[in-house]
Amino acid sequence: MRKTQSSPETILLVDDDEPIRVLVRERLEQSGYTVLEACFNSEALLIARRHEGLIHLMIADVMMPGINGRELAYMLASSHPHMKVLYISGYPLEVVREKLRAPDMANFLQKPFPIETLVSKVRELLKADPAS
Secondary structure, eight states: OOOOSSOOOEEEEEOSOHHHHHHHHHHHHHTTOEEEEESSHHHHHHHHHHOOSOOOEEEEESSOSSSOHHHHHHHHHTTSTTOEEEEEESSOHHHHHHHSOGGGGGGEEESSOOHHHHHHHHHHHHHSOOOO
C-alpha cells in the first residue's frame, strides 16, 4: 500500500458479538482503515488509553454488558475530543432510543445491516467536518 499524505484513519471497534466484530474488522481493514478491536467496553477503554495516535471513529454496540456505547463515547471524549461515533445494535429501536440521544440516532445502524452500508456510513462520518 502506497503511503499517502496522511496515515490510515484509525477505528476503534467495540462489539461483544464476535462474528459481527470479525466481519466488520476484516471489511474495514480491506477498505484501508486501521482497526483497534475490543470485545467489551472496559477493554475499549484500556485500548484507547494505550493507543498513542488519534482514534478517528469508534463503532460501538449500544447494548453491551456494563456501560453502554453512549456512556463509553462520553468516557473517551476528554482524551479523544474529535473522535466520531457510529452506534450499532440488534436491539429494537425502542430500546436503543432509551440509551441514545436524538442527535446520536443520526449515526446509528440497526443490525443486521449490509456490510457495505456500514462501510459507506464510516466513509461519510470520516469525511464530515473534522472539528480540528
